[in-house]
Structure formats: C-alpha cells, structure tokens
Amino acid sequence: MTTVVTLVVVALLLWLALWTVVARDAFLAVAGFVVYGLLLSLVWVRLAGIDVALTEAAIGGGLTGALLLGAVGRLRGTEAATWAERSGPGTRAVAGLLSLVVTAALVLCVLLLPEPAPTLAPLVLPNLPATGVANPITGVLLAFRALDTLLEAIVLVIALIGVWSFAPDRAWGGRPGPRYRTDPNGILAYLARVLPPVGIVIGIYLFWAGADHPGGKFQSATILAAMWMLVQMAGLADAPRIDNRWVRSGIVIGPLAFVAVGVLGLWTAGVFLGYPDGWAKPLILTIEVALLPTLVLVLALLMNGPPSRGGAR
Amino acid sequence: MSLVLDVFSVVAIVAGGFFYLAGTVGLLRFPDAYTRLHALTKADNLGLVFVVIGLLPQVGSLLAGLKLLLVWLLVMLSSAAVSQLIARSVRRQDPRA
Numbered sequence: 061m062t063t064v065v066t067l068v069v070v071a072l073l074l075w076l077a078l079w080t081v082v083a084r085d086a087f088l089a090v091a092g093f094v095v096y097g098l099l100l101s102l103v104w105v106r107l108a109g110i111d112v113a114l115t116e117a118a119i120g121g122g123l124t125g126a127l128l129l130g131a132v133g134r135l136r137g138t139e140a141a142t143w144a145e146r147s148g149p150g151t152r153a154v155a156g157l158l159s160l161v162v163t164a165a166l167v168l169c170v171l172l173l174p175e176p177a178p179t180l181a182p183l184v185l186p187n188l189p190a191t192g193v194a195n196p197i198t199g200v201l202l203a204f205r206a207l208d209t210l211l212e213a214i215v216l217v218i219a220l221i222g223v224w225s226f227a228p229d230r231a232w233g234g235r236p237g238p239r240y241r242t243d244p245n246g247i248l249a250y251l252a253r254v255l256p257p258v259g260i261v262i263g264i265y266l267f268w269a270g271a272d273h274p275g276g277k278f279q280s281a282t283i284l285a286a287m288w289m290l291v292q293m294a295g296l297a298d299a300p301r302i303d304n305r306w307v308r309s310g311i312v313i314g315p316l317a318f319v320a321v322g323v324l325g326l327w328t329a330g331v332f333l334g335y336p337d338g339w340a341k342p343l344i345l346t347i348e349v350a351l352l353p354t355l356v357l358v359l360a361l362l363m364n365g366p367p368s369r370g371g372a373r
Numbered sequence: 374m375s376l377v378l379d380v381f382s383v384v385a386i387v388a389g390g391f392f393y394l395a396g397t398v399g400l401l402r403f404p405d406a407y408t409r410l411h412a413l414t415k416a417d418n419l420g421l422v423f424v425v426i427g428l429l430p431q432v433g434s435l436l437a438g439l440k441l442l443l444v445w446l447l448v449m450l451s452s453a454a455v456s457q458l459i460a461r462s463v464r465r466q467d468p469r470a
Contacts, residue, residue, distance in 0.1 A: 247453075247454050247457040247458060247461075248454070248458060250454070251450070251451075251454040254450065255447075255450065255451075258443075258447065
C-alpha cells in the first residue's frame with residue numbers, strides 16, 4: 061500500500077518538474093514549482109526527514125514561491141516580447157546537447173553512489189549530549205558544523221544588500237515596494253488581523269521546539285516574516301525605511317552575536333566557535349535568539365525588494 | 374470500544390475522501406471560476422471536517438487533538454479568505470463572468 065503511494069507521489073513529482081520546465085507562462089511555471097515544493101516536503105516526511113520537510117515547505121515552496129511570484133509580477137510587461145523571440149536551430153541544438161550531458165552526468169553520479177552511503181551519524185549521536193540539545197539537526201547545525209550556519213547567516217545579509225543595491229539613487233534609504241491599499245473592512249484586512257497572533261505563537265513555538273524536536277529558527281523566521289508580509293499587503297502597516305537604525309541593527313545582530321560567541325570560543329575553548337564545557341546549550345540558545353530577528357528581517361525585506369520611494373529625508 | 378472507534382474513524386475518513394473527490398471533480402468539470410471555487414471550498418471544507426473528526430479518536434493525547442482542531446480552524450480561515458480574494462480578482466478582470 062505504502063509502495064503504491066510512494067510510486068504515485070514520485071510519478072507526480074516527475075510530471076510536475078517536467079511541467080514546470082515546459083510551461084511557457086511564467087505564472088503557471090511558478091505555480092507548478094510551489095506545488096512541487098509541497099509534494100517534495102511530503103517525500104521528506106516519508107524519508108523521516110521532518111526538519112528538511114518543514115524547511116522545504118516553508119522556504120522551498122513558500123518563500124521561494126512568493127519571491128518568484130513577485131518576479132513574475134515585475135516581468136509581466138516584457139513577457140509577451142520574450143514569447144515572440146525564437147532562438148535559432150544552432151542555439152537550440154547546443155542547449156539540448158548541454159542538457160543531455162548534464163542529465164547523463166547526474167544519472168551517472170547517482171548510480172555510482174557508494175553503498176551504504178558514507179555517514180557521520182554514528183559519530184554525532186554519542187557526542188550529542190555534550191551540546192545539551194536533543195534534536196540532532198540543531199546539534200549539527202549549531203555545534204558540529206556551526207561555521208556553515210554562520211556563513212549562511214552572513215550570505216543572507218549580503219543577499220539583502222545585493223537586492224537593496226538595485227535601488228535608484230533617489231529612493232536610497234526609503235521604503236521598498238508599493239504602499240498597499242486595500243478595503244479596511246475587506247477580507248484581506250480581516251485575515252491580517254486574525255491570523256498574525258496565531259502565526260506568531262506558532263512561529264515562536266517552532267523556534268523553541270527546535271532544540272529537542274523538528275523545527276528551528278529558519279522555519280520559525282519564515283512564518284514570522286510571512287505574518288509581517290500579510291500585515292503589509294493588507295495595508296495595515298507600511299514596509300520599514302531601510303535607513304531605519306533599528307532595522308539595520310536587527311539585520312546585523314545575528315551574525316555579530318555568532319562571531320562574538322566564536323571569538324569567545326577561541327579564548328575559552330581554544331578554537332573558533334568552540335563552546336567551553338557545560339556552556340554549549342546557553343551559547344547555542346544565545347546564537348539562535350540573536351539570529352531570529354536577523355532571519356525575520358532579511359527574509360521579509362528580501363520579499364519587499366529594493367527601496368523604491370521616499371528616499372533621503 | 375476501540376473497534377467501534379476504529380470503524381467510526383474509517384467511515385468518517387472515507388466520507389472525507391469522498392467529499393475531496395467530489396470537490397476535485399467539480400474543480401475539473403465546472404464551467405467558470407465562481408462555480409469551481411464553490412465546489413472547491415464547500416466540498417473540501419466538508420472533506421477536511423470529516424477527516425479531522427475521523428482522526429480525533431485516534432490521537433494519543435489531548436494536546437495532539439487540540440493541534441488537529443487548530444489545523445482545521447486555520448485551513449477553514451485561509452480557504453475562506455483566499456477563495457474570496459480569488460473571486461474578487463476574477464470579478465475585477467472580467468465583470469461579466
């Protein structure tokens with residue numbers, strides 16, 4: 061029975077992937093991609109990767125889908141022109157050949173994977189109690205591979221700076237995106253009043269549960285950022301000015317705290333990002349708490365895009 | 374007692390599945406956006422209610438049951454709001470439809 065379900069889901073995934081690539085209308089392609097992300101998170105649940113499933117649903121399907129939808133909206137005006145363009149037979153042949161080579165290389169790699177797959181899991185589990193967290197994913201992300209997580213947080217901040225740098229000079233320091241105006245008694249405004257209290261509680265719950273159960277700061281930050289976007293899109297609050305001191309402090313506090321803990325480790329544990337004995341859990345918690353505002357702000361401001369109005373005051 | 378509950382669960386979840394199927398058939402077969410929305414929201418909400426009611430006797434703890442109810446309420450809220458938004462956007466684009 062479960063084999064049948066698995067086969068159906070895999071067939072659906074392949075079909076959706078193909079459909080997303082083939083669809084000519086950008087909006088339809090993005091819709092396919094979002095559904096693909098949700099189905100993929102089901103696959104991760106089947107593979108017992110609940111943490112990955114949550115991240116895939118929140119970031120892969122939800123946040124990336126929303127970013128792509130924003131891009132589709134901005135490209136609306138030029139989409140018809142790109143449809144009229146047709147590349148020559150030579151370009152098509154080369155593109156087809158390249159795709160085939162990449163596919164063949166990927167198939168070869170998958171077939172040549174060593175069996176059983178190399179794993180560090182047996183090393184992680186006996187050493188997990190030293191970190192004080194019970195969720196092995198959180199332990200790996202913030203203790204054994206903390207450097208990766210630190211660089212990830214820094215990359216997110218740099219990505220936001222990249223998006224901001226698309227701002228025209230006159231809008232620099234101003235507010236991103238349009239000022240949304242909707243019917244204050246309409247359904248969207250109603251949803252934006254009812255949903256955020258629930259969403260904020262669920263977001264903080266996911267954050268707190270991340271130490272011992274599936275969940276964590278990324279999934280939590282996505283939900284919190286989504287609540288903020290809902291309030292903005294319903295016209296209940298405006299996007300923040302990007303030269304606001306609080307906004308900028310919130311964006312850098314996560315990486316700064318992370319680096320500070322890392323340097324502290326150099327001094328107390330003898331290695332960058334090392335935690336002294338017995339201090340692992342409080343330090344991991346400090347980093348997570350500091351990263352939360354960074355992630356919420358960066359994810360929401362990435363959605364908002366570059367500043368477009370109300371520059372230098 | 375547990376047999377009665379199991380039978381109840383199976384019947385409720387099968388009923389839920391039937392309503393989901395009916396909603397999907399409506400989505401595929403109905404002629405315009407409004408009727409499709411109608412099929413989707415009405416039938417799927419009923420389907421979800423039956424699935425949740427069917428699962429309630431099977432949960433191990435009160436907390437898990439409350440979480441199921443919360444999921445049900447959140448899906449009701451979002452599907453009601455989203456269907457309104459879609460219907461409005463359809464009416465703006467094509468007032469005659």
